[in-house]
Amino acid sequence: MDQDGMRRRRMMDRAILAAALLTALLVALVFDIVVKEEEGNTAGLMIEMNEALGLALLIVFGLLVYGVRRLRDQRRELEARLQAETEAKRALQLALLDPLTGVANRRHFQDTFTAASDGRIGTNAVFMLDMDGFKAINDTYGHAAGDEVLKVVALRLQAAVGRHNLVSRLGGDEFAVLVFNIGGESDAERLKQRMRYEAEQPIPIGRAAHSIGVAIGLSLFPQEGADAAAILARADEALYRDKRMRQAGLSRRGATAPEVTDEACSEPG
Template sequence: MIAAIVTRHLPILFVLPALLILIVTGCLVAATVYWSASKTDIASVDRETRLVRRLVDDRIARITRDQLTSTTWDEAVKGLSAPVDSDWLDDNLGVWMHDYFGIDRVFILDGTDHSLYAMIDGKRRRPDAYFSHASLIEPIVKELRQFMASPAAASSGSPFFRRYILLENRPAVVSIAPILPETADGRPLTGSEPVHIAINFLDAAFLTELGEDFMILRPRFSWTGTIGAHEAAFPLSSARGDLGFLVWTVQQPGKEIVSQLAPTLMIAGGTILLLAGLLLLHLYRTTVRLLRSQAHIEHMAHHDPLTDLANRFSFEDYLERRAREFERTGRSFAVLYLDLDRFKAVNDTLGHLAGDELIRQVAERLQTTVQRNDLVARLGGDEFAVLRDFAPDRTDVERLAEAILMAIEHPFVLMQQHVVIGISIGAAIATEGAANQTDLVRRADVALYRVKNSGRNGFLLFEEGMNRRGAEGASRIAG
């Protein structure tokens, strides 16, 4: 009888408690899974938001960096002397900046804020075209002039103001910098200097380029900041308030995994503990993959995908840090800008695959010519740069340039053919008068410009007195 009673009540004595234990355990596992997935998603969104914000900030700051390469220049000051040569402004401060840097609009004002020049969408316009923009830009110009006239401007390097604005119902970035002579370092500013205004729209083209360069999924702008379930956003703010939000699709592996496994967890109630263990293992592997993916994104943000060299973003960041070190320690360094000669001919005759292989081989040869602490970067296309970490004198830089010229002059084997190319090199050494990033980049670029105009396949080291129009007194190593 006792056995019959136990048998009859077995579901109550054993099955029900076991079932309750399984249900409670399953609920705890489910809660743990959901919590882990949510934490994984939160961490993923936070990391990606910080990364995307940094990439966007750098891309926008590049507008000012590009602008400053031409606004602190003796020739620019001369070019604004009466009578104003509009063709010269096209070639150096206006249309050229659209074609070379992608600047959408450029305006130049004299010391009394009278418009001297206007460029819109790559074409010169009447100077009075500025006045349709004036209501938005004048407050920023006024703020910059007040700053330039203040004592703080003397220690600020090359002064500039950069702001978000809403222009023609489109978000845009305006960067304003005074046009100063190269020898103006240390001189007090009056606030009445001519100013250069560069405007870039943050439009579909900007977002497309941003997404392609940094693997950002489906970037878009939103006026309200409303985002979907798998999106993140941050605001673009100006003095007048938020102009809108940059929105993009983020990786959220946690929620995706839970939604896929929830039916399986309900069906497999009897094996929920095993499934929970498998799920935790799967979450662990997913987290590892996420971290690897994040590391890959970080790597892609700092390296060129074709050659795995440092990219422009990484090069400029390292150059800025090296310039600050120079200010502290005085340990000199050098910047070399390199541009391949006859690269287009290789692309046209052998095809883009051969061109890509040539870029990879050039990158390998460059890395064999530099020292351990030097940085080799691909800036884009057939342009490279080398940051010589320690350059005690010009002889060291000349030896490096000669080694690069000798390395490149040997034939390359592409598509079972021997191909001979050349390379043009412009260099600048950090000195007390030109230690900041903008000066060095501009000087190396000026030297490279002269090499390419004087026959290519050679080396030129920037010296004082040299400018884009040409000056004497620099050494050249024939390649």
Template sequence: MMHACPDSATGGAPATCPVIAMRDGELQRQLHHALESLAASRLRCGQLEAQLQAGHRREHQQRHLAEHDDLTGLFNRAAFRTRVQQALAEDNRVAVLMLDLDGFKQVNDNHGHAAGDEVLRIMAARIGHALRSGDVVGRLGGDEFACLLRNVAGSEQLTVLARKLALSIASPMHVAEGRVSLLASLGMAVSPTDGNSVDTLLATADAAMYRAKRLRKRQGVTPPCDGHEPVSERTDAVLARP
């Protein structure tokens, strides 16, 4: 059966429309085919979207692995350095606080390596809790941690933080059915006073930390001292300068 359909090209005059002219069965077959293609396309779109999301997840995981320390979940040394670099490019006053546990080796020796791992995880969490939400914490290796503080207001803020950290770290913990109480030696450097590069800031904070450690060892300081004295000395010395 032939149908007439309006044709705008002929000014609305009826014209023969070959598609409509097909048999109803043929139209249904083509409609069915079109719907099948549509369903297949939707399925393919869904599969592509899932593949894309899996790719993004893999990329995110790989980036996370590349930037984070497995044991504590903190930034690793390279990622921490990158954050310091970014902070120096954006902020005037950036402080790096370096921290190394004292006598940590004894934990491994006395309680086992797994207990040592647990202590490192607990210390990482304690350091994170002591900081503001925008601050950055990294584990530079072994029992050495570093904090990056941006928009540092002044020496008082750093002194308060150093004491808070030292006290938090020193509080006893229970691991492997034993009680562990450790101190940490801290050192810090502030830009621009102590330098404007990642290397200088980290090296200055590191040197300050080792001075604090040497001092502590000379003094034979042991827990339950809160361990902040060398830090406040260092803080005052750094921030007293114009």
């Protein structure tokens, strides 16, 4: 308990003690009134009754004042606690989430990926994504349009992999996705095509419909290794291979969304 809390506790104890003493005094006065009534001392009885009434009013008033102050203190404590919780939540969001898209930021991704790569449970996949054509949208339509494109892409990626997997924006138009307990390489490839398909759908903003391309590289772990740096290096290499293939016109885009098995997006554990 902090010093303010201890001070309030001592004040409350003192108020309770004072109320107890006043109550005891009132009881004594009432007893005295009863005795004098039996003795027939009317004048003394009236004086004692007035004193008792005044003391009773004083006690009630004091307890009322104390109760009002206590309620006020409790309200201030509650407001301070709510404010502290709000600030802590805001600080956590700033520390872990990308302020533009609302998905995880680079720090959150790195911490989660490092922890996952140290484990030996199931088959996990990391996907590195880079957008083609995003700079042209920024240059032609402005950064506001580019920001909206990033938000839509982030939402589509999260919907494609499910809320139990991690989508993060590393910066600019670069994203990374962690998928836990994926079925295997074939499921990872299907999920990769699904993410590509969803992200490349036209994005209507205002009167324009923007189209982007998405290059994706993936790496499975721990089957392909448990060293975090090596896993990311393989995913980056796969990303650049995919970009070169797309630039050379060798990558294929399906006309419909590819099917993904339930295992490809299963919940962790």
